[in-house]
Amino acid sequence: MKKDAPKTNADPEMITAGAALLSRLRRLGVDYVFANSGTDFPPIIEGLAEASQKNMELPKTVTIPFESAAISMAHGYYLASGKPQAVMVHTNVGLANCTMGAINAAADNVPMLLMSGRTPTLEKGRLGARTVPIGWGQEMFDQTSLVREACKWDYELRFPEQVYDALDRAHGIATSTPQGPVYMSLPREVLCEKAPAAGAETRPQFQGAKSAPLPHDIAHAAKLLAEADNPVIFAQRGAGNEAGFAALERMASRWGIPVSQYWAVQLAMATDHPMAAGPDPLPLLEKADVILVIDSLAPWAPDAGEPHPDCKVIQLGADPLHGRCPVRNFRSDLSLPGEVGPALLALASALEGYADEYRDRNGKRAEAIAKINAVNQASRIASAESTRDNAALGKAWVSMTLAKTLGDRDASVFSELGCQLPFMTLKDPQSWFDGPHSGGLGWGFPAAMGYKLAQPKRTVVATMGDGCYMFSNPVACHQIAEAMNISMLVIVLNNREWGAVRKSVLDIYPEGYAAKANNVPLTSLSPSPDFVQVAKASRAWARHVSSADQFEIALAEALVHIEEGRGLAMIEVSISPD
Numbered sequence: 284m285k286k287d288a289p290k291t292n293a294d295p296e297m298i299t300a301g302a303a304l305l306s307r308l309r310r311l312g313v314d315y316v317f318a319n320s321g322t323d324f325p326p327i328i329e330g331l332a333e334a335s336q337k338n339m340e341l342p343k344t345v346t347i348p349f350e351s352a353a354i355s356m357a358h359g360y361y362l363a364s365g366k367p368q369a370v371m372v373h374t375n376v377g378l379a380n381c382t383m384g385a386i387n388a389a390a391d392n393v394p395m396l397l398m399s400g401r402t403p404t405l406e407k408g409r410l411g412a413r414t415v416p417i418g419w420g421q422e423m424f425d426q427t428s429l430v431r432e433a434c435k436w437d438y439e440l441r442f443p444e445q446v447y448d449a450l451d452r453a454h455g456i457a458t459s460t461p462q463g464p465v466y467m468s469l470p471r472e473v474l475c476e477k478a479p480a481a482g483a484e485t486r487p488q489f490q491g492a493k494s495a496p497l498p499h500d501i502a503h504a505a506k507l508l509a510e511a512d513n514p515v516i517f518a519q520r521g522a523g524n525e526a527g528f529a530a531l532e533r534m535a536s537r538w539g540i541p542v543s544q545y546w547a548v549q550l551a552m553a554t555d556h557p558m559a560a561g562p563d564p565l566p567l568l569e570k571a572d573v574i575l576v577i578d579s580l581a582p583w584a585p586d587a588g589e590p591h592p593d594c595k596v597i598q599l600g601a602d603p604l605h606g607r608c609p610v611r612n613f614r615s616d617l618s619l620p621g622e623v624g625p626a627l628l629a630l631a632s633a634l635e636g637y638a639d640e641y642r643d644r645n646g647k648r649a650e651a652i653a654k655i656n657a658v659n660q661a662s663r664i665a666s667a668e669s670t671r672d673n674a675a676l677g678k679a680w681v682s683m684t685l686a687k688t689l690g691d692r693d694a695s696v697f698s699e700l701g702c703q704l705p706f707m708t709l710k711d712p713q714s715w716f717d718g719p720h721s722g723g724l725g726w727g728f729p730a731a732m733g734y735k736l737a738q739p740k741r742t743v744v745a746t747m748g749d750g751c752y753m754f755s756n757p758v759a760c761h762q763i764a765e766a767m768n769i770s771m772l773v774i775v776l777n778n779r780e781w782g783a784v785r786k787s788v789l790d791i792y793p794e795g796y797a798a799k800a801n802n803v804p805l806t807s808l809s810p811s812p813d814f815v816q817v818a819k820a821s822r823a824w825a826r827h828v829s830s831a832d833q834f835e836i837a838l839a840e841a842l843v844h845i846e847e848g849r850g851l852a853m854i855e856v857s858i859s860p861d
Contacts, residue, residue, distance in 0.1 A: 297477035298337070300443035301330025304474070306339045306483040307447050311454045313342045313369045313396065315360060315736065317353035319380075320346070321373025322415060323400025326474035339483065342369065345767065349759035350377050352729040354384030356763075357395045359697075359733030362716060363741075367394040367457050368733075374400045374421045378429050383723035385433035388464045390580075390721035391520070391548065392601055394457035394491075396450070401426060401439060401468040411475035430466050435459075437466040443476040447485070455489025460622055461601035462491070496599070496619035496626055504575070504597050504617055505633035508538065509641060511573035511595075516542040517564065519579035520600075521549030521712060523624025528712040530624075531577070532556055534631040537638065539648030540575075541656065543567055544704070545583060548717040553710040555660065557653035562705040564588075573597070578623050580605055580720050582613060590614065599626055667706045671831045675859035678776055681834065682706040685744065685774070688838050694742040695734060699727030700783055701746030701776050713741075718751075725754030728773060732764060735771045742772075742846060749777040749808055757814070761821035764851040772841050773853040775814050778860050781806045785860070818853040829857040 298306075305327070308316060320328070334341050347353040350372045357368040372381055378399040388395055402421040405412040413419065427437045436456045440449055449467060457465045496504075508514050516535060522528040531551055535542050535558035542552050543560045552559050560567060564583040568574075571594050576582045578600035583589075590596060598604065598615040600623060605611050619626055638645075667679040678701075685696070686707035696702060696709070699718040709715050716734075718726050731745035747755070752775045763769070785806040788797050797803045818825035824844045826837040834856060841852035 296480040298480045298483075299326055299330045299333055300446055300474045300476055300478045301326040301328070302334040302337075302339065303330070303443070303446045303478040303480070303483055304450065304469070305330055305341050305344075306334055307450045308369050308396070309340045309342045310483060311450060311487055312366055314364070314366065315357070316342050316344045316369040316371055317347050317356050317733075318344055318371040319348065319350045319353055319373060319377055321377060321400060322417060323374055323402070323469070323471045326411065326471060327371070330474070337480075345763075347759070348762055349756045350380035351384050351725055352732075352756060352759050352763060354381045354388065354395070354397065355726050355729035356733030356736070358384065358388050358391070358393050358726070359716075359730030359735075360737045361393050361395065362730070363695075363713070363734040363737035366737075367396060367454065369396040369398065372399045374402050375423050375426045375429065376421060378426065382429050382433070384726070385430045385464050385466075386721045387719040387723040387726055389433040389607065390719040392462045393464065394462040395464045396453055396457060397430065397434065397464050397466045398469055399426075399466075401470040403471045405472060409472050411470075411472035426468055427466060430464075433464060434466040435463045437468075439468040440470065440473050443473055443478040444482075446478055447482040448488070451488040454487065455491055458491030460492065460494040460620075493622050494601075495621040496629070500617060500619055501626075501629050501633050504599075504619060504630055505637065507573050507595050507597065507617070508540070508575060508630075509634055509637035513570045514538070514540045514573045514575065515567045515571040516540050516575045516577060517579050517582035518542055518544055518551030518577040519547050519582060521547075521623070522551040522577065522627055523622060525712055527624030527627040528552070530627045530631045532558075534627070534634060536649060537645060538634065538641075539645045539650075539652055541567055541652050543582075545579075546581070546717070546720070547704060547715065548719060550709060550712055550715045551577060554704065555708050555710070557649070557656060559660075560652075560656055561659045561663070575599065576603075576613065576615075577627070580608070580611070585612075599623065599630070663705055673859070676829070676831065676834065676856060677859050678703050679706045680831070681774070681776060681856060681858065684831075684835065685746070685838065688835075688842070689742065689744070692742045693740070694744065695731075695738070697727045697731040697734070697743070697745040698747070699724065699745075699751040700748035701727065701751070701774065724751050725756065727751060728755040728757065728760045729763070731771055731773075732760065732767075732769050735769050736767070742842070744772045744774065746774040746776065748782060749775055749779065749811060749814070750781050752814060753808075753812075757817050758820070761818055761823055761851065764823070765821045768848070768850060770845040770848045770850055771852075772845050773818070773851065775853065775855045776858050777811055777814065777855055778858050779807070779809045779811045780860060781808065782860055814855045815853070818851070821851075823850060824852040825855070826853075827855045827857070
């Protein structure tokens with residue numbers, strides 16, 4: 284048998300493809316790999332050990348005991364940092380548990396690198412070939428089909444030397460406008476082979492492609508808004524960044540334009556801003572002659588009302604027509620595709636050319652709108668306050684009290700059918716995150732944990748209904764929080780039912796048989812587990828409350844606990860049905 288040629292100085296250093304993959308992720312700016320390992324992971328684990336021994340820079344790898352928590356933590360980390368993270372799971376079964384999270388990430392335009400092993404192709408004869416029966420049981424004709432519709436790009440790694448190019452391309456596509464998750468499958472045999480070590484530190488080959496509206500379209504939009512008698516702005520997914528947030532607040536004030544944040548998943552404007560309108564878009568729709576829609580999937584409910592036929596509608600966002608949505612017929616007379624923050628800055632700048640001409644009119648309009656908004660906001664807060672001593676607490680009072688107690692803290696509230704934005708005073712662009720409109724439940728708890736990892740000094744509160752808490756796989760989430768010493772507050776608003784489902788039934792059949800029944804079928808979650816005991820199983824600080832006094836005391840104590848870095852705190856609040 285012919286002997287291998289001796290290695291010379293000209294021979295490149297080779298490392299396992301697993302080590303190459305992990306080191307390249309770090310070079311691309313990935314801080315964390317949220318992983319749930321399986322039998323496809325030996326080359327990944329060996330690669331971690333090899334790269335560590337060779338002092339290669341690596342992302343932090345975190346063992347996550349349930350896949351949906353892993354992908355939601357990557358989602359939350361991006362919301363806090365603006366940096367895509369990596370999720371790595373076990374073949375088709377792990378990927379199946381990630382599917383809902385991928386759908387949520389796609390709905391929120393959150394970029395991430397989703398990877399899963401692929402069951403070995405070969406049954407024998409190559410390192411990494413099948414060794415146990417699940418190698419046959421997990422085989423699929425098209426494993427990627429589990430997440431293909433939710434991902435912008437997908438690929439199966441074919442050769443070990445591809446790992447750098449494939450990851451660079453994945454990252455570049457994920458961060459291009461509109462952003463979103465990408466997926467790569469990793470066959471075990473390929474990861475068991477070697478790749479050149481030198482490729483790990485070469486500079487990334489692709490930067491995400493960012494888009495911006497055409498200048499003449501920005502000028503057209505500015506003219507429409509400047510000349511409008513009753514302009515309105517609808518914003519649902521924030522203002523892009525802090526600069527966009529500030530630009531929108533200035534623009535709305537300067538031009539006297541009310542801003543409705545209907546079903547907002549992120550804040551585009553402080554809730555107590557003079558131009559911040561109430562949650563009902565209908566009164567604004569009825570009078571509007573020009574509407575600016577900012578990154579909103581469904582800016583109003585068409586069955587409740589539509590803009591006047593002569594009203595001009597401008598849609599601004601990464602994908603203004605939301606091409607991923609098969610049916611979406613919100614009119615767009617002018618579409619402004621691009622990153623939201625820079626586009627808002629450009630629009631505000633273009634409007635300045637009309638400022639002197641319309642100064643008096645804008646001032647009077649702003650004053651009138653501010654008075655209406657102040658009255659409506661005071662009424663909402665008073666309504667919430669009036670329920671303090673009711674027989675059962677309600678979401679409105681809990682929401683208002685949480686916001687008041689947080690006060691001037693640098694705080695972020697995550698809500699998944701939990702606290703309600705209309706009753707809260709929040710001012711910071713990072714202060715509010717609601718569940719993605721895709722509605723994949725169980726997102727809020729782990730997303731808040733991921734956010735806290737990226738912003739360790741910030742006060743983070745995750746609020747959710749009892750159903751959402753159960754969907755989050757709370758045993759897994761509490762284990763992660765304890766293992767990583769994540770000090771945040773979880774508030775479970777327990778009404779012992781699927782409140783959103785019951786409300787939907789009553790909206791469609793207000794006089795129906797279900798409405799007249801003592802219990803609406805398929806909505807009860809009674810008897811409720813003792814969620815305090817679930818949290819205490821992982822040594823969390825936990826309380827159950829059912830009165831206003833108890834909640835106020837528990838909230839104050841919980842905030843002290845987490846702000847001293849003593850781990851997770853959980854308050855279970857018994858509330859009335861919505």
